Amino acid sequence: MTELASDILHWFKLNGRKNLPWQSTPPNIYHIWLSEIMLQQTQVITVIDYFNKFIICFPDLTALANAKEDEVMSNWAGLGYYSRARNLHKTAKIIASNHKGVFPKKYDEIVALPGIGPSTAGAILSLGSGLSTPILDGNVKRTLSRYHKVEGHYSLSKVMEELWRLAKHHTPQTKNAEYTQAIMDIGATICKPKNPLCGNCPIASHCGACLSKEQGIYPNKKPKKDKLPEKTITFLIFKNESHEVFLKKRPGRGIWGGLWSFVECDDNTEAIDLAIRQHNDSAKIIRRLSKFKHTFTHFNLWINPILVDSPGGLANYYDAGSLALGTPAPVKKILQAL
DNA sequence: TAATCGTGGCA
DNA sequence: TTGCCAAGATT
Numbered sequence A: 001m002t003e004l005a006s007d008i009l010h011w012f013k014l015n016g017r018k019n020l021p022w023q024s025t026p027p028n029i030y031h032i033w034l035s036e037i038m039l040q041q042t043q044v045i046t047v048i049d050y051f052n053k054f055i056i057c058f059p060d061l062t063a064l065a066n067a068k069e070d071e072v073m074s075n076w077a078g079l080g081y082y083s084r085a086r087n088l089h090k091t092a093k094i095i096a097s098n099h100k101g102v103f104p105k106k107y108d109e110i111v112a113l114p115g116i117g118p119s120t121a122g123a124i125l126s127l128g129s130g131l132s133t134p135i136l137d138g139n140v141k142r143t144l145s146r147y148h149k150v151e152g153h154y155s156l157s158k159v160m161e162e163l164w165r166l167a168k169h170h171t172p173q174t175k176n177a178e179y180t181q182a183i184m185d186i187g188a189t190i191c192k193p194k195n196p197l198c199g200n201c202p203i204a205s206h207c208g209a210c211l212s213k214e215q216g217i218y219p220n221k222k223p224k225k226d227k228l229p230e231k232t233i234t235f236l237i238f239k240n241e242s243h244e245v246f247l248k249k250r251p252g253r254g255i256w257g258g259l260w261s262f263v264e265c266d267d268n269t270e271a272i273d274l275a276i277r278q279h280n281d282s283a284k285i286i287r288r289l290s291k292f293k294h295t296f297t298h299f300n301l302w303i304n305p306i307l308v309d310s311p312g313g314l315a316n317y318y319d320a321g322s323l324a325l326g327t328p329a330p331v332k333k334i335l336q337a338l
Numbered sequence B: 001t002a003a004t005c006g007t008g009g010c011a
Numbered sequence C: 001t002t003g004c005c006a007a008g009a010t011t
Helices: A003-015 A029-038 A044-057 A061-066 A069-076 A083-098 A107-111 A118-129 A138-148 A157-170 A176-189 A269-279 A329-337
Strands: A230-239 A263-266 A284-288 A292-295 A300-309
Touching: A003 A176, A029 A044, A029 A083, A029 A118, A044 A069, A061 A083, A069 A083, A107 A118, A118 A176, A138 A157, A138 A176, A230 A269, A230 A329, A263 A269, A292 A329, A300 A329
Parallel strands: A230 A300
Antiparallel strands: A230 A263, A284 A300, A292 A300
C-alpha cells in the first residue's frame, strides 16, 4: 500500500463522511449507483435532497424501471444535466430486461450501461462491492495533481493518462471502499479548488504542491476562454380562461431534453406573431414580463417572457400551482411568479 | 480533440 | 457583477 493510501485510510477512521444518505452497511448498490449519477458534476450539498426524494418515489431498481419517463424527469428537474436522468431510466430498464433485475457485477458490463463511464463504474464497484477499482473524479484529479505536481490541464489526454496511472497506483488492494470514500472526502473538504486547508490535511507532509507552496498552481488552470456567447429567446406563455398555461415536452436531446417548457421562438416581432398565430389564431398578447438572464456553463441565455391570452386552449394546458411535470429552472421561476 | 450538457454557491 | 466550477459522460 502506498504511503498516501495508508495516511488517507488512517485519517478516514476519525474524519471521513460516513452518514451520507446513500451510505449504509451493507451498501445498497442501487443507492450507490443513483448517488454516483446525481453527483456527476454536482456537489453533495445539492444532491442530498434530490436523492432522498428520489428513493421515496422509486425505492428500488424495479420501481425505477417501471416508472414513467415524466415521473423520473419531474423528480430530477432542477438538478441539471438531464441526460443523466434519461440514461438512469434507460439503464434501469436494461438491467430489468437483460440482467434479471440485478445490478451487474463486472466492470465491463457496468461501464457499458448508459451514463456510466470509467470513473462512475469504478466508484460503483469500489463503494458498492469493496473491489479494488480506481476512480478518477474531480476530487481525485485535484488531490493527485497537487500531491504529484502533475503538469498540464485535464483537457490533455496525456494528463488524464498520467492521472489514471497515479490513481491506480494508489488504489489499495484492501479497505478499498474506505479509501475511495476517503480520498473524495479529502478532495471535497480539505483539498478544495480554492483555499485548500493544508493544515488539516493528512498527506500535506508528502504533497508536492503544499511543500513548495504551489497549491494555486496545481492542478494547472484551464486555458481561458473568450467571453461566453449570448443568446436571446422568447418564451410564449399561453394562458387560457382557467388560468392554465400551455407546456410542451422538449425532445429527448439538446438542452433541457425531456423537460416541459413554454413555446419558444426567436426574439423578434415577426417570429413572435407567427408563433402565436400557429398556436392559437385567436390568441393575443397580454403583456411582456421582465427579461432576465439564465446562465449555462457554455453560454448565457436571455429570456424574454411574453404572457399571451389564449381563449379555448385545452390540450396540454396545466395549472401552474399543481404541476407534476419537470420544468427547466427558468420555466419554474416564471411559473412561480405568475 | 472539442463541444455539449444545468444549476447554484461563492470569492 | 463576473468568473469559476463541482463525486463526468457522450458525441
